[in-house]
Amino acid sequence: MPAARLALLVLVAAPLAAAAQPARRPVTLDDFNRIVSLGDPQRSPDGQWVAYTVTTIDAEKDKRNTDIWMARWDGTAQQQLTSSPDNETSPRWSPDGKYLAFLASRGTEEEKKAGAQLWLLPRQGGEAQKVSDVKGGLSDIQWSPDSTRLAFVMTDVDPADEPEKMDGWKRKTVPPIVIDRYHFKEDRNGYLKRFYGHIAVFDLATKAATAITSGQVDDGSPAWSPDGTRIAFISKRAHPDPDRTTNADLYVVEAKAGAAPRQMTTTPEAESGRPAWSPDGSRLAVLIGDVDTNYAYDLNKLAVVAANAPGPSAPRFLSPELDRAVFAPSWSTDGQRISFLLEDDRSQHAASVPAEGGTPRRLTGTGMVVSALSPRGTDDRHAAVLSTSDTLPELFALDGSERRQLTHHNETLQNTLTFAKAENLTSTSQDGTEVHSILVKPVNATPGRPLPLVLYIHGGPNGQDQHSFSFTHQWFAANGYAVLSVNYRGSAGRGAAFQKAIHKDWGHLEVVDLLGAVDEAVKQGVADPNRLGIGGWSYGGISTNYTIATDPRFKAAVSGAGSSMQFTMYGMDQYIVQYDVELGQPWKNPDAWMKVSYPFFHADRIKTPTLFMGGEKDFNVPIAGGEQMYQALKSLGVDTQLVIYPGQFHGLTVPSYERDRLQRYVDWYNKYLQPTAATSTRQPQ
Numbered sequence: 001m002p003a004a005r006l007a008l009l010v011l012v013a014a015p016l017a018a019a020a021q022p023a024r025r026p027v028t029l030d031d032f033n034r035i036v037s038l039g040d041p042q043r044s045p046d047g048q049w050v051a052y053t054v055t056t057i058d059a060e061k062d063k064r065n066t067d068i069w070m071a072r073w074d075g076t077a078q079q080q081l082t083s084s085p086d087n088e089t090s091p092r093w094s095p096d097g098k099y100l101a102f103l104a105s106r107g108t109e110e111e112k113k114a115g116a117q118l119w120l121l122p123r124q125g126g127e128a129q130k131v132s133d134v135k136g137g138l139s140d141i142q143w144s145p146d147s148t149r150l151a152f153v154m155t156d157v158d159p160a161d162e163p164e165k166m167d168g169w170k171r172k173t174v175p176p177i178v179i180d181r182y183h184f185k186e187d188r189n190g191y192l193k194r195f196y197g198h199i200a201v202f203d204l205a206t207k208a209a210t211a212i213t214s215g216q217v218d219d220g221s222p223a224w225s226p227d228g229t230r231i232a233f234i235s236k237r238a239h240p241d242p243d244r245t246t247n248a249d250l251y252v253v254e255a256k257a258g259a260a261p262r263q264m265t266t267t268p269e270a271e272s273g274r275p276a277w278s279p280d281g282s283r284l285a286v287l288i289g290d291v292d293t294n295y296a297y298d299l300n301k302l303a304v305v306a307a308n309a310p311g312p313s314a315p316r317f318l319s320p321e322l323d324r325a326v327f328a329p330s331w332s333t334d335g336q337r338i339s340f341l342l343e344d345d346r347s348q349h350a351a352s353v354p355a356e357g358g359t360p361r362r363l364t365g366t367g368m369v370v371s372a373l374s375p376r377g378t379d380d381r382h383a384a385v386l387s388t389s390d391t392l393p394e395l396f397a398l399d400g401s402e403r404r405q406l407t408h409h410n411e412t413l414q415n416t417l418t419f420a421k422a423e424n425l426t427s428t429s430q431d432g433t434e435v436h437s438i439l440v441k442p443v444n445a446t447p448g449r450p451l452p453l454v455l456y457i458h459g460g461p462n463g464q465d466q467h468s469f470s471f472t473h474q475w476f477a478a479n480g481y482a483v484l485s486v487n488y489r490g491s492a493g494r495g496a497a498f499q500k501a502i503h504k505d506w507g508h509l510e511v512v513d514l515l516g517a518v519d520e521a522v523k524q525g526v527a528d529p530n531r532l533g534i535g536g537w538s539y540g541g542i543s544t545n546y547t548i549a550t551d552p553r554f555k556a557a558v559s560g561a562g563s564s565m566q567f568t569m570y571g572m573d574q575y576i577v578q579y580d581v582e583l584g585q586p587w588k589n590p591d592a593w594m595k596v597s598y599p600f601f602h603a604d605r606i607k608t609p610t611l612f613m614g615g616e617k618d619f620n621v622p623i624a625g626g627e628q629m630y631q632a633l634k635s636l637g638v639d640t641q642l643v644i645y646p647g648q649f650h651g652l653t654v655p656s657y658e659r660d661r662l663q664r665y666v667d668w669y670n671k672y673l674q675p676t677a678a679t680s681t682r683q684p685q
Contacts, residue, residue, distance in 0.1 A: 459538030563625025615648030
């Protein structure tokens, strides 16, 4: 064939191929159900496979389902291992590579009520088998080094959970709840009685579970020593009343019944996370928080403690100059380095540091978020779940600073949709503080034309808006809104001083920073000053209330799971210890409580139409906080509405409720910010 004719065919074929590709489209609400979530990567002992969890939404059943998959380390295959309608979680390879253990609640309804049990999947083939029958179920499983036992957390069984039988009939009336604990309620767990979680060991040969720790205190995060004789864990058992402190310490106990736990640290800060043993068993890596338990308790620093000392010893910090939080430490197999997740200014990196200390080395770049990292990599080789603001999460292999994609669960959706990209925005607040934000604009936004803007505020407050994929941000952008997410003072990622700045001073510097960022967006011509919306969930809802009580510029607000009359949260929510540390008892320090309650006591300053939302069973920020503000604005004649999600806790988990919330967000903003917008596409409930 002549070369000229061949070139012509190529030129003709290219447009035809391009035409065959479907055009990308904006995000719709139905896409919410299509996104696959990945988590908990675990690399096999031979390094050839990575087990991980995959969570999908079943719209018909209105629930999520988690299954276990595995992918080859070279990226050539991915394989589903479980496919039941029940959730399977916590995949854990046996050190000899013969089994993959996981947790599941399968079987009859009565069996499911017993809680998650231990299942083993033979790696040579065959069906998974349930091997435990522990009342109340298991959590946090960890293999012993010789693959014969598993440590786990076992919770005391409440007799009230076993319906009494009377004359052969089950008792129909639930007995009264009797409370005598200081910290007596917790979101999802409900009212807390004197039942606690303890370290236990399950023996595969005898199928027997043996409690290793006991007492009126919670023990957690078990970790086996390399020789299999001891288990390290985290507990507040040194304190006379663990309910009155957040200061947990590191302990080690022999892996046998009746052994006395040995306290390894006595720091004034809180130890947290799973302890990590060095390969030779001589040292333990542990995370140590900050003395200020309210705003920097999770500003964890990485430290090493002598594992064989007869008593508590001083921890040695590996990077004391690092003013950023770290998570999930694990040793390299040669004991020379420790890897971890590093939170830093809108990104979250995989990083590592020499075991003797030094400057951390980032293994991933800025503008992305590693949300999960496999433990015990060979030097800096890990499996990681990674996403960016405009790429859906997938599993990657990290080989030093190089990364290679292993899975393609979201590939079809990624190639079908047009995602808005995120930009960094820097503003200067009224008092001169530099504040960092993330700005997302609609894909087809006309340059130079101001947009309706939603100031969407993260919760925490000590979390951060970061460059991970956010369906909420993409949904707003697809509906024509610019989205501004501000890491106000109190947020993580900018160091301890920045994080602690709002101590005893809620609703002040956060509002200054939020308004300063909005001013910058207006100044840059991004935001239309006459079409500003605001909203958020949890502390984002609380900050929304503070902001609309301070400045009337916002034309619409959505306050989710928020509160304003903080006096009434004392004894109503789960934060009693934090209140004691920061504000003190209301009768001793009423001025401080009145100061942080100003959105309610100055509700008459609020002119912004506001939608209040929350979960009916929320013990984190109870729905009463939204009810009070709804009633106040209703009394004042300000347009308002209250939406309560039945049976839901602080974070919504029913997919249809999550979709409903997203649609209501847009409907409310459209009503006030885009009067010419199309009619709502809400379906009858």
